[in-house]
């Protein structure tokens with residue numbers, strides 16, 4: 001095993017060793033479903049999707065759990081905005097159902113694999129109550145009215161995950177909230193209900209669980225303890241993950257997660273993107289301008305722990321390398337089809353130099369920028385071989401390696417329909433009269449093909465006026481015209 005990962009708890013790269021040979025159990029904190037996903041959410045879930053895909057590629061049997069937070073102050077506030085007489089609990093359900101659906105649609109567009117389990121907090125209240133009871137029994141939690149708090153002073157390891165010293169944390173804590181707690185750093189395990197808010201029965205009175213608790217209860221329910229990898233965005237390291245670790249280990253007496261992985265922020269003008277700063281981009285809006293796969297490609301251009309700057313210009317630039325891969329694949333597929341060549345089985349090239357190279361990059365804490373550079377080396381080699389049309393074996397090997405790497409990175413290229421024309425064998429040119437007529441009418445795709453083909457001939461005759469009119473007509477019809485060595489080619493805009 002040569003995979004090295006950066007463990008946030010140890011603050012260094014370590015060799016990955018699964019708890020059970022050949023198996024990996026991974027838990028990632030999911031979304032709170034009350035709004036649209038922004039570009040930062042996309043980065044987190046693409047990051048862990050990439051890891052899951054790579055671990056599977058290495059042959060591990062992966063169990064991936066990603067939760068849905070469906071009870072929270074922000075959800076309740078959103079629900080209060082809904083007019084009508086429905087009870088607040090029904091309104092919160094409306095909010096969470098709507099945004100869970102939107103979350104799934106958005107993640108599907110980014111090409112994410114579905115997690116094996118996607119537990120919702122409100123379906124696991126019993127497990128959470130059980131964990132609180134255990135914490136009280138173990139003397140690390142206390143009740144105050146209908147609230148239950150985790151007792152930081154009874155858990156000496158607090159701060160070990162994020163590397164924060166307890167004394168420093170205490171100095172920075174807000175004093176005014178200390179009244180209900182023994183220590184201002186104590187965090188809520190159970191919150192007594194406020195009038196009219198959704199609540200559940202518990203030994204301490206009606207209320208709802210603190211946010212941190214759900215991840216402990218649900219991860220251990222589906223993965224046991226310890227499990228291999230706990231992941232999430234950098235912003236969750238403290239306090240969320242610190243609290244998860246403390247309450248899980250204090251409750252069960254077992255280690256919670258063996259490795260902790262965190263992805264970096266997406267920044268806008270060097271500032272962390274967040275809703276509260278009002279500087280965030282919603283993925284739904286970004287997808288109106290850009291192919292979601294270009295967005296996925298964008299995430300992979302940086303190492304997952306590096307903060308990455310987002311702006312529209314960056315995405316515009318990234319369309320070009322993405323298109324290069326797309327062009328290479330479609331022109332090569334066409335050649336393979338025309339020559340009647342047989343594509344290689346990916347399994348047959350797993351020991352090839354390119355795949356070994358790919359593994360060496362990804363084994364180094366998932367170095368996707370290097371993997372993308374390798375993809376472009378392959379694209380260059382394939383384009384060269386295709387034009388020479390000599391080295392078929394090498395061409396087929398490189399194509400198989402390229403396709404395998406793209407699939408491990410979850411980059412798909414079959415969404416945009418590519419139409420290829422002008423194979424040289426059956427060139428058909430339209431008369432000038434017919435060209436003029438088609439330019440004035442609504443053209444079918446076939447007619448656009450004929451126009452594009454004729455344009456090449458018109459250019460040879462230096463009839464640039466007509467050639468340009470054809471290009472404009474094609475653009476108006478929603479296609480981009482590209483001249484390639486294989487002939488004119490139409491691509492959907």
Ligand SMILES: [Zn+2]
Nearest residue numbers: 029030215240
């Ligand atoms: Zn969590």
